[in-house]
Amino acid sequence: MPRKPGARSAQPTGEFTLKLRDWRGRWSDRVVAFFSLLIPLFVVVGAKDTFRIPKDALFRAEAIVLVTLYVASAIVKPPRHWQIEWRRPQMALPLLIVAWTAITTLTSTNRTRSIDSLVTVCAAVVIFFATIAFARRRGFKTLFFILIPALINAILGALQELGIWQPFRAPEGVTHHQRSTALIGNPNDAGGYLAAVALAALAAAMATRQYRRAFTAAAVALTIGLLFNQTLTALIAFGMAALVMVAVRSRRKAIFGALAATVVIVVATATFPPLRQRAVNMRDWFRRGNYNAMLTNRGTPFVAASLMARDHPIAGVGPGCFAWQYFPYKLRAEMRFPSLRKAFNRGGNFGEVHNDHLQVLAETGAIGYLLFLAAIAAVAWMSAQRASSGGDRREFTRILALPLAIEFCLLALAQFPLELTAVISQFIFLAALCAAWIDG
Numbered sequence: 136m137p138r139k140p141g142a143r144s145a146q147p148t149g150e151f152t153l154k155l156r157d158w159r160g161r162w163s164d165r166v167v168a169f170f171s172l173l174i175p176l177f178v179v180v181g182a183k184d185t186f187r188i189p190k191d192a193l194f195r196a197e198a199i200v201l202v203t204l205y206v207a208s209a210i211v212k213p214p215r216h217w218q219i220e221w222r223r224p225q226m227a228l229p230l231l232i233v234a235w236t237a238i239t240t241l242t243s244t245n246r247t248r249s250i251d252s253l254v255t256v257c258a259a260v261v262i263f264f265a266t267i268a269f270a271r272r273r274g275f276k277t278l279f280f281i282l283i284p285a286l287i288n289a290i291l292g293a294l295q296e297l298g299i300w301q302p303f304r305a306p307e308g309v310t311h312h313q314r315s316t317a318l319i320g321n322p323n324d325a326g327g328y329l330a331a332v333a334l335a336a337l338a339a340a341m342a343t344r345q346y347r348r349a350f351t352a353a354a355v356a357l358t359i360g361l362l363f364n365q366t367l368t369a370l371i372a373f374g375m376a377a378l379v380m381v382a383v384r385s386r387r388k389a390i391f392g393a394l395a396a397t398v399v400i401v402v403a404t405a406t407f408p409p410l411r412q413r414a415v416n417m418r419d420w421f422r423r424g425n426y427n428a429m430l431t432n433r434g435t436p437f438v439a440a441s442l443m444a445r446d447h448p449i450a451g452v453g454p455g456c457f458a459w460q461y462f463p464y465k466l467r468a469e470m471r472f473p474s475l476r477k478a479f480n481r482g483g484n485f486g487e488v489h490n491d492h493l494q495v496l497a498e499t500g501a502i503g504y505l506l507f508l509a510a511i512a513a514v515a516w517m518s519a520q521r522a523s524s525g526g527d528r529r530e531f532t533r534i535l536a537l538p539l540a541i542e543f544c545l546l547a548l549a550q551f552p553l554e555l556t557a558v559i560s561q562f563i564f565l566a567a568l569c570a571a572w573i574d575g
Contacts, residue, residue, distance in 0.1 A: 159208040160272060163201060167262070167269040168280050170197035171564060175284040175328065175557050176318050185303065186320035190556040191255070198258030201265050224513040225570040229260040232506050236454055239499045243453025244460060252454035252498075259563055266567035274528070275345050278335060281564055282353045284318075285332035289360025292317035292325050296363045312365065319557045326366025327546050330373040331561040333357035334542055335568075337377060338535035341384065343527035368549040376542035383518060383534045432478045433549075436461065436485040438468035443497035451500035458486040487554050491547035494554075515540035517569050528572035536569045 170193065179189045236256045243249035270277050294300040295315040305314045312322060319325040336354035340347055361373060436457075442464050443452050452460050461484055469475045488494040496504040517536035543552065543562055552558040 159204070160268065162204055163265055164269045164272060166197060166200050166204065167265050168277075170194075170262075171266075171280040171560075172284055174560055175281075175288060178318050180303070186316065186318070186324075187556065190560075194262070194556045194560060195254065195258050198261040201261050223570075224509070225517065225566070225573075228506065228510050228513055229263055232510065233257055233260055235499065235503055235506055239450045239454055239503060242450045243456055245453055245456050248455045248459055249453040256454070259559070262560075263563050263567050266564055267571045270568045270571035275339065275343060275531075277568065278339055278350070279346075281332055281561060282336060282350075282357075285329060285561075286353060286356055286360075288317040288319060288325060289329055289357050289363075292322075292329075293360055293363040296365075315364070320555070322364055323366050323368070323550060324555050324557060326361065326364045326369030327372075327550055327552050327555065327558040328561060329357055329361045329364060330369040330376075330542060330546065331539075331558065331565065333361055333373060334376050334380070334538060335535065335561075335565050338380060338531055338538070341380070342531040342534055345527065368546060372542045372545035375545060376538035379541055380534050380538040383537060432480050433485075433489045434472070435465055435468050435475045435478060435481070436488045437490060437493060438472060438475070439464035439485075440488045440490070440493040440497040442467055444493070444500070447497075447500060449500045449502065451496070451498045451503060454498050457488060457494055457498055458484065461485055487551040489551055490549060491551050491553045494551060511540045511544055514543075514566050514569060517573050520573060526575040529575035532569040532572045535565065539565055539569070 174190050174193050174197075177189050177193050178185050182189065233253075233256055236253050240246060240249040240253045291300075291302075292315050295317070296312070298311070301314060303314070303316060315322050315325070317325045319328050333354060336350050336357055340350040340354050343350075358373075361369060439461055440457060443457070443460055446452075465485075469481075475481070488497065492504070492507075495507045499506075515537045518533050519537075539562070546552050546558075550558075552562065
C-alpha cells in the first residue's frame with residue numbers, strides 16, 4: 136500500500152539505523168561518547184595520583200552505568216530477540232578472557248588483588264560490546280570522540296616540552312622531559328596514547344572522503360605531537376604500523392614510505408639532540424655489553440616475570456599479582472645475573488614488568504598468554520576477512536585492523552598498555568570500530 140505524502144516512515148532512514156529510535160541504544164551511545172571524551176582529559180589535581188587512578192575509576196564507572204542501563208531496560212522492556220554473532224572470534228574471545236581471568240583469580244597467590252583485575256577486565260568487555268553498538272549506529276562521527284581529547288593532549292604535551300606552559304607541579308629532581316605529562320601521566324603513557332589515536336586518524340583519512348580534511352589535519356597534528364613526545368617505543372610502533380597500513384593499500388607506496396621513513400629517522404637523529412644522544416648511548420651500551428641499560432634498566436622485572444612464569448606455567452601467579460610477588464623474584468633474578476645489582480633503580484619495587492607479553496604470561500600463565508595472542512590475532516585477521524559488502528567503513532577496518540594489532544603488540548613489548556586506562560581504552564575503542572564495520 137503506497138505511503139501518503141508527508142507521512143513518516145515506520146523505520147528511520149540512513150545507514151545503520153536499526154534501533155536508532157530505541158531509547159536503550161540512544162542512551163548507551165551517549166554514555167560511550169561521554170566517557171570516550173572525558174577519560175583522556177580527566178585528572179584530579181592534588182590527589183596522590185593525579186592521572187592514572189582517576190581514569191581507572193572513570194573507566195569502571197562507565198561500565199557500571201552501561202550495565203545499570205542494560206539491566207534496567209531489560210526489566211522495563213525485555214528485548215524480543217538477541218542478535219549476537221558468537222561464532223566470530225572478536226565476539227567470543229572477550230568472554231573467554233573473562234572466564235580465564237576468573238579461573239586464575241580463584242587460583243591466585245593473592246585473590247584480593249586479582250579480584251580488582253577481574254573487575255577491570257569485565258569492565259573492558261562491557262565497554263567493548265557497547266562501543267560496537269555505538270559504532271554501528273553512528274558511523275565515522277564516532278572517531279571525533281577520541282580525536283578531540285587526543286588533540287588537546289598533543290597540544291598540551293608540546294607546550295610542556297617547549298617550556299611554554301606547565302599546569303602541573305612536579306617533585307624536585309624530575310627532568311624537564313618527564314614533566315611533559317599532558318593529561319595522561321608521563322611521556323611514555325602519553326606516547327602510547329597518541330600513537331593509537333594518530334593511527335586511527337591516518338586510517339580514516341585514507342579510507343573515506345567524509346570528513347577527510349579533518350581526519351588528515353588530525354593525523355598530521357597527532358604525528359607532530361608524537362614527535363614532540365619523543366617516546367621511542369611509541370614512535371617505532373606507530374612508524375611500523377603506518378608502513379604496514381600503506382602496504383595494505385599499495386606495496387609500491389610502502390617501499391617508498393619505508394625509504395622516506397628511513398631518511399626522516401636519520402635526519403631527525405642527526406639534528407635533534409635528545410634523539411642523537413639516545414643513539415650514542417645505545418651504541419656505547421651495546422659495545423660494553425650493558426644490556427640492562429639498553430632495556431632502560433628493566434632487565435630485573437623482565438627476568439623476575441620469566442621466573443614467575445616458569446614456577447607457575449599454567450595459571451600464573453594471579454591477575455595483578457606481579458607487584459605482590461616481585462621482591463622475592465627480584466632477589467632470585469639478581470642471583471642469576473649479578474650485573475643487575477648495578478642498576479640505578481635497584482631499590483625500587485616495580486609495579487609492572489614494562490612488557491605486557493611477559494606480565495600476562497607471569498600473571499595468567501600459558502593459557503592466558505595464548506588468549507592474549509589470540510585477541511591480537513583476531514583483530515589483525517579482520518583486515519583479511521571477507522565481507523558481505525564494501526564501503527568506506529569496511530575499508531577502514533581493512534586498512535586499520537592489522538596495523539592496530541601490530542602497533543599494540545610492539546607497544547606491549549616495552550610498555551604496559553594493558554595497565555594504562557588512557558591507552559588501553561583507545562585500543563578497545565578502535566578494535567570495537569573494526570569489529571562493528573567489518574561488513575561495511
